[in-house]
Amino acid sequence: MVKRRYSGFFGTDLEILLKGLGIEHIYGVGLLTDVCVHYTCADAHQHDYHIHVVREAVGGSSLVAHEAALAAIEYLQHGAVISEKEVCE
Numbered sequence: 854m855v856k857r858r859y860s861g862f863f864g865t866d867l868e869i870l871l872k873g874l875g876i877e878h879i880y881g882v883g884l885l886t887d888v889c890v891h892y893t894c895a896d897a898h899q900h901d902y903h904i905h906v907v908r909e910a911v912g913g914s915s916l917v918a919h920e921a922a923l924a925a926i927e928y929l930q931h932g933a934v935i936s937e938k939e940v941c942e
Contacts, residue, residue: 859892868900878903880940881926882910887918894926894933904933907940 854865861867871879879902881890890911894904906926913919927934 856889859889860896861889861893862896862900863892871902876902878905881906884912885918886911886913887922888914891922891925895929898929904930905940906934907937908934909937 854867854870856865858864879894879897881894881897881904883890886906890906894906897904904926906923908923911919911923913922923934
């Protein structure tokens with residue numbers, strides 16, 4: 854799937870794919886936390902998915918921007934920002 858905008862949901866078939874597979878939880882990893890990860894998580898929240906962003910698997914354009922994005926994602930869904938250890942539990 855080709856992603857041409859910040860959010861993985863914008864202008865892609867991601868929503869169709871996820872609904873077709875019965876997916877309810879989305880794990881966020883990648884770059885940039887303060888742009889693409891944040892936008893995709895916000896859209897996932899708007900589509901009623903449970904968001905899980907793995908703190909050790911994302912990075913921002915700066916430490917301040919990275920931490921602010923994680924705080925914003927956590928504000929959307931309490932408990933959304935998790936550690937890599939929590940993925941395996």
